Amino acid sequence: MTVDELHRARQEYDALVARGLKLDLTRGKPSPRQLDLANGMLEQPGEHVSAAGVDLRNYGGLEGLPELRAIFADALQVPVDQLLAAGNSSLELMHDAIVFALLGVVPGAERRWADSEITFLCPVPGYDRHFAVCERFGIKMAPVPMTPDGPDMDVVERLVAADPQIKGIWCVPKYSNPDGTVYSDETVHRLATMETAAPDFRIFWDNAYAVHHLTDTETAIADLLALAAEHGHPDRVFVFGSSSKITFAGSGVAFFGSSPANIAWWLSHTSKRSIGPDKLNQLRHVRFLRDADGLRTHMRKLADLIRPKFEVVDKILTAELGGTGLASWTSPAGGYFITLRVPPGCARAVVAKARGAGIALTPAGASHPYGDDPDDRTIRIAPTYPEPPELEAAISGLATCVRLVGAEKQAAG
Template sequence: MEIERARREYEELRGRNLKLDLTRGKPSSAQLDLSAELLRLPGDDYTAADGTDTRNYGGLQGLPELRSLFSEALQVPPGQLIVGGNSSLAVMHDSIVYCLLGVPVGGERRWTDEERVAFLCPVPGYDRHFALCERFGIELIPVPMTPAGPDMDEVERLAAADPGIKGIWCVPKYSNPDGVSYSAETVARLASMPTAAPDFRIFWDNAYAVHHLTDEPVEIADVLALAAEAGNPDRVFVFGSTSKVTLAGSGVSFFGSSPANVAWFLGFLSKGTIGADKVNQLRHVRFLRDERGLREHMRKHAELIRPKFEAVDRILGKELGGTGLASWSSPAGGYFITFEVPAGCAKEVVRKAAEAGIALTPAGATHPYGDDPADRTIRIAPTFPELDELEVAISGLATCVRLVGAERGLG
């Protein structure tokens, strides 16, 4: 019988005493090695293009040459970018804190003085975005994702009707976790839609702006320019980083927005620092050199991780294709794959995988409050393991899915 065979396969899997981890979207050691030269820079010359000694205080907004280097990728004019430390999540955290404790540009009061603050959350989405809002008591309102981005009919309806809704989380290119890139229509509607809150903010986390897996990079519409054209110049906060470009623990982050928002952000930032690590900024300029150098560097990343995404697709297709037990995304970039099993099965699949030594991101992490009402979505992070380990892990995941399916009479 099918269930007996599935149980035998699973017991064989458990007997291998595996210890494999697919939980987080981390670069592999081979990817980090691509940026080893960064640690030997800037050599004996610490002088920036404008003559600044980067070892000293100052330069709160960041080196102009680094802002120019990433301006095209992030779709933000250099003068409207701020360079920070290694974590864009920290910049998002600070942006929320500044809105809570200070009046946002165009706002009427501090967010902390509002009766209620809520964010729209496209799902499936990024668990750290959700956790950040939860930390500050910001209500999370899920909206479904579509192949073109968030369901804009629902987004527009909610944002126009409720002044307590102050923002929306967006990963617009190769989104986490399903790899969707927003259509031009979606971006235009986000930029121009009426909102009940005058200080509504789009938190535009362009984390995978240059993380392509194919030779035909996806391009998205310029949300900052479209918002300005629509009369909403202060609506968008753009975030980015080099965490998955150079060294995850020693990169740089970016905040971009309107001139008014940049001045607002710098006003708060200046109370906590006299300037970020300009020596590290100079390292990045000399290592990446220019936009062409950035593209070439990311091509090397793609060569390392593309085979892993292809392996996931191949193995899942071979072991689960046509069974009706699973579906999965095939992204053109980014770091994740969305894996969906029949409703009510995700938690059990993750539990069985853990018992077999395969660690997965918790079921539900892709939804606000860790609650996937359908209990069907699992995030796969294929970049960190070695290819042979990844293949074993994905084959083992398929075994777990077949067992859960057999136990529940599915497939």
């Protein structure tokens, strides 16, 4: 790194700051144009009754509408009678699952989780809100490295076999947050069949991006719920999903699927906190999406809006950082995020420089438990919300920040 190169990098950054940008890439939010595609839900005619003739304006129906569960059952790989449709947030269901297990006794357990210290395995990089739930309840977190096939199963199998206090693992199996990793069939099979010291071990299978393909290829994953049952672990899997990034982010429908025993356990607890979900909202979804083919058609429309944004990110990063040795990044086939990796020790500095230039990013370290990325090199990019001109400005500005931090690091020796 020459003095001239460092000087040029600083000049580029000063010019970026002088633009007075105000851009936000912090969260994976649907754009207004994505949300507009679901506006037809607000115009659905007809009676407020289910296919079975139930008045949906009234109490009841904790399981959710069967016709809506049927639309999502194949995508989530859960039989309809083992799938529940609930409120608008799958994160809320994951939070509830932890609370119910802490304060109750899950099938197969000898005691409540709250009666002993427990640990969750956390594939990294991973979803910061999973980690926040654990922190909220004092659950210890053990990082597990991600591989191109999912979590490092050699590490997972060794840990769960040795420690009965390890009660769960967080998994985003398809187009994972933030890498876009798709779990291989071998990984899913090993998760289903591995021996665990805890008889009440649970896999929190957050299949948030089950239908969020960016290409015409609908990537498939092995059926964990069926495999676990086939190999003698029917209660191991908690499946979560939602329509929040499909229809309206604030008014979607969340789903919970599992074994019959776990479903009975769940309903016994949730019946104490609710007299039923918003069934009229569920009916709107049924009438708008119609069936599984209708869901697929809608997702293709969403992909047509989202795909160009991922292409913009890849194009700019390639043009501005390709071949520099300062960064690498993922090119996912689906999902909502791109992971940018910078040299070790640089992520926090890059995020700080970007913030100083008016570009808000998810905090460096958010992809790891306790906000601590030991290598300080992972940055999550959420490209879905901005319109292309804003996204181009943000990614180009981010590249400027990476070049400056890289130049300063090299100059410092």
